[in-house]
Amino acid sequence: MNRFEYIKAPSIDEAIDMMDSTVPEAMVTKTGGSAKVVKAAGTDLLDLIKEGILEPGRVIDLKNIPGLDKLSYDKEKGLAFGPMVTIADLENSPEVKKHYRALHEAAAHAATPQIRNMATMGGNLMQRPRCWYFRSNGHHCRKKGGTTCFAQIGQNQFHSIFLTNVCPCVHPSSLATALVAYDGKVELTGPEGKRVIPLSEFFTPSEVDVTCENVATSQEIITNIMLPPVKSGTRAFYVKHGQRESYDWSMGDVAVVMQMDGKKCQDARIVFGAAAPIPLRREAAEEELKGKTISEKVIAKAAEKALEGATPLAQNGYKVPLFKNLLKRTVTEAIG
C-alpha cells in the first residue's frame, strides 16, 4: 500500500473539486501516486490499493456528505436511492422486497452479510472487475494499459462467454444485473452539473474502452440511482449461481422482469450477469417471450435464443448450458 493523502469531503461539490480522476484513469493514465480519487465504503478501493495495482495520491471520502444514504419509494415515481445506501439497506427494505423482488434477491445474495453492511450501491456499480489477471500486479493486462489479455490465453473458467474479443472479464456487480433488468437509471454529478443516463448505457463494453467499465468521467460522482415504478402484473426474479453458497462471486446470474397479462407475457427484460464485461441484455430471448403464453416450450426456446452468439473460451464452455438452465429457472420462478 502506498502513502496517500486522505480527505473527508463535506459536500458533493467540494468532493468534485478535490478529485481529478476515476479509478480506471488512476490505474492507466494518472499512475504513480498523482491521482485524486473518491471512495465510498472503500470495500473495493482499499483492496485495489492493497493489491498494489492502484496508487492514488489522494483519497476523498464521501462518507461524511449528508443525504447520500436515502432510499425512497413512491408508487408513481418508483424507487430512488443515494450512492451511500448499502447493499444491506436494499436487502432489508420492505419496499424493495415487495415491489422489486429481483433486486431484493440480488442484494440478498451479494458478497457476505458483513460486506453487505459496509458496501455501498455507488461503490458496487463503480467497482473494478475481479479478473485474477487484472487483480495481479504481476500481469500488466489490457485493462491496465498493457497489450496482452492473459485470460484469453490462460485461466478463463470464470470469464465471459459474450463480448470476449478484447477483454473477457465479467462485470463484478451482480446487483447491476437486476438494476438493468428493471431499466434503472443513474444520476451523475460533475462540474457541469447533473446528467441522468439509463444503466443500460452506463456500462462500457471492452470494445469501446477496455480500460474502464462505465461512462463516468474524471470528476463525476454517482448521486442517485432510480428505478421506474412497477406496474401490476410485473413478475420478476433473480438467480445467482456460485461455487459456494456462503460467499462467492457469480459464475452466472440472471435477472428477469416480465410484464404479464395472466399467462401471457406482454414485455420482458432479461439480463445476464457474469456472462460479459457488462450486464448483458438478451433481447433475442426477450422477443421469444413477448406476446406469448409462457410454457416450458417457450421458455426453452428463449433459453436457446439467449445463448446464441456465445463465444466461450477454452475453459468456460460449461457456462452455456449453465445460463440456459439458470434462465429457465429464473423465468419459471418469476411467473410461478
Added chain:
Amino acid sequence: MANPNKKKIVLPVAPDNQAHGPVKHLHSKKVKLPYGVPGHGLTEMEREVSIDEPPPLPINEKLNVVGKRTKRADAIYKVTGTAKYTSDIQLPGMLYGKFLRSPHPHARIKSLDVSAARRYPGVHAVHVLKMEPGGSVERDSGHDAPAETYNIEELPLLRYVGQPIAAVAAESQYIADEAARLIKVEYETRPFVLELDKARQKGAPIVFEKVIEDEGNEGDVGVTAAEDQEGNLRGPSTGSFLGGPRGDVEKAFAEADFVLEREFRTQVQTHCCLETHGVVADWQPDMLTVYASTQNTAGVRDDLAELFGLPKSKVRVITEYMGGGFGSKFGAGHYGVMATILSKKAGRPVKLMLSREEEHISAGNRPNSHQMLKMGFKNDGKITAIDLTSYGTAGVGLGAGVGRIAQDMYECPNFRTAQYDVFTHAGPGAAFRAPGNVQGVFSVEQMIDEAAERLGLDPLKYRDVIDKHEVRKLMRLKGAEAFGWEYKKPGSDPGPIKRGFGMAQGQWTRFINLNSSATVRINKDGSVAVMSSVQDIGTGTKTILAQVVAEELGLAAEDITVKIGDTLYPDGPGSGGSVTAGSITPAVRNAAYKAKMDLLGQVAGAWDVEIGDLEMKNGDVYSRSDSSKKMSFGEAVKKMRTNQIMATASRPDDYGGFEIGNGIGYGRLGSVQFAEVLVDTETGFIKVERVVAAHSCGRPLNPMQVESQINGGVIMGVGYALYEDRILDLNTGHQINANLDQYKLPYSKEIPKIETVIIEHYGAFSSTDASGIGEPANIPTAGAIANAVYNAIGVRLYELPMTPQKVLTALGVS
C-alpha cells in the same frame, strides 16, 4: 557448518528401520491392561513392562477426569482475544521484515541493487540470500551458510514465483513493504515448466540440473533416491516404510475374474493457515529467542542452532498459541532463518510474518497426483492384485507419493507400485494432513465402490468381505447405524436435483515419537504444573495434559497449570503425523506418577504406612486400609520436606514393542466416513448435506476435543473435495488465486451437518493408551463425497476438485 541441504527423510517421526530389540529393563513386571472395545468383547492383555511404569489405567468409564468432556484450558483466552499468538507478539524496539520474492518461475539474477532500500528512512537491515534456507524450501544442493555478503554469481537460480531473494527489516510493516519494493533486480528469464504431464516429457525445461541429495521431505510417502533422478523425474518409489512390493502381480491379474483400471487426478491444495507462517526473532549476545508459529518448537531450535552454529542451550523457541499448521510448519523455515539473520544484523528483534499471498506461494502445499490404479478381483470379492503407478509434483520439493492406502488398507497378496516425484517450477510442497493417504483414498475407495457395484453388493457390506481391520468393522457398523445407511441405486432420483449416499474409509499409521519428555512439579502450596516443549497447535494438547496429571493426582483438570511450547522445558514431540497425544501423554502420566510416588513416600513416612496403601482421589490423600488416615491434597503437600517435588519422564517404547523401527506402533488408526450429497444436474452444484464420521484414537482422552478435531478434518475434506485448487497461470507461473477470495475454502453454508462416532479402543500400548486423531479425521472425506456424488448422478468423477464445471462436463450437459 553442517550442510543444511542434505536432508534425510523427516517423517513426523523418522522411522528407523534398523532392527531394534525391545528395550531391556533391569526390573520388569507383568501387568494386565484393558484390551479391545468396551461393550464389544473387551478383554485384558498381559504385558511385561518396566517396574517404573504406573499401574494400568482402567477404561474411561472408571475414571474421573480422563475420558470426560473437558472444557479447553485456554478457551477463555482465545475467545476473549487475550491469547497471544506469534502474530500478536510485540517486543521493545521490534522491527518488521519483508521479503522480495521472485516474480519469475525460472530466472537468473543478472544484477541486484539494494542501495535504495538500504537508504530508505526507517530501514535497519537488508539481507540478500545466498541460499534458500529452511525447511521444505531448500531443494538445491551445494549452498552454504547464511551469507553476510554476496556476489551475483553466487546467488541461487530462481525456480518458482515466490522464491525468496532478499529481505529488509524496518521500523514498520509499511516501511518494510515499501523498501522491499525498492530493491532493483534485473532478471534473465529462462524457459519453465509447470504441468505434471509436460514436465515429464523429453526436452522439458529442467528444474534441477544437479541431482538433489535429499531423500524426501516431511510430506514424503515413498522415498525416491537421488540416483533415480532423470530430467524432472525422480523415482520410482516402489514401497514405503511399511514394506515393498509383494507377490506376483501379473499372474494375479491373469487369474482375476475381473480387472478394473482407472486414472485419477487430484489437485494442489494449499494449507491456508489462518495465522500465516512467521516468527519474531530476537538475537541477543547470550541467547537467541524466537517466537514461532510452529508445530515443532524443538525442531525450530535444532534448525537454528545448526544453521547459526549455536549451542542448543542458547536457542529458545516459544509457541504459546498457534493458528494452524496442518503439516507445513515444522522447520525454522525461510522466514525464520531470515528473521534471525535480520535480527542479528540490526541488533533488534524482527517480526516476519508472511502475507496471505506469500503463504499460498511459498509456505507449502499438498502435491497433486495423477494415479493409474489397476485392481484385480475374484467374483467372491477378494482382491487379487493392486498395481498403482503415480506421478505428482511438489514443485521444487519432493514428496508426492500416494501409495500407502493401496499398499496397506486391504488384504491383497499381490501388490506393486511405482510412484514418481516430478519437479516443476512451482512452490515447494510440504506435509499436509495425512500426506499421500488423502489422495490414495480418492482413488482406491472409488475403485472399491465400482467393484462392489460390479459384484452387485452394497459397498458397505462389500468392505466387510475384504477388510480385516476389526475396529474399522465396528466403525462401519456404528457409523451406518448413525447415518441410517441404505444402499440406493446410482442416479435413481427423478428430477434435476439428485440425492446420493456414499462412504469411504481410511487408515493412518500409528506413529510414536520417543523424543517426548515432560516434567511435573508439585509445589508446597498445592499448585501443580506440567512442563514440556510440546506445543498446542489448536488441538487441545494443553487440556489433555492437565487431564492426565489431574487423573493421576486425584485432582481436577483446572487445578493443573500447563506450561508448554517453550524449549526451556523438556523436549516434547513435534505435532505432526498425529503423534502428539500418543507420544507425550504417557511421558506426562509417568512423570506425574513419579512425582506422586515421591509425595506419597513422604506422606507414608509421616503416617507410618506403606506407600502402596495410599491413594490420591477426589482431592484427597488417604489410606486404603485405615479410613482414619485421610487428608486433603492441600494438607498432604505440607508434609513435603522440600518446597517442591519435580519429576521428569520420557516416552518409553510401546508396551509390547514396535512393529517397525522405534516409532511405528502396531495397529493402524482406521476411519470410516459417510456422506450425503445433493447434486444439481442442471448447474453442476454439489451440496454436502451430512457427514457421519466414525473414528478411533485409542483411548479418547477428551471426547469433546476429539469431536472438534474430527469436525475440522471433515470440513477440510469438504474443501479438498469441492473447492480448493491452487490455480497457476501457465504462461507466467503465477498463482492467480493466491488469496482467500478466489482460493475457495468452505465457509458456513458449505459445512455439512457433522455427526461423530468415537470408538473407544484399547490396545494396551502405553500408560495412557491414547493415539492421535488429526490426520485420520481428514483422510476419507473426499473419497466418501466422491462416492456419494456417483451415487447421486450415476456418473463417476475421477478428478478433484469436483466443481460445477466438472460435473456439467461429466454429465455431458450442453
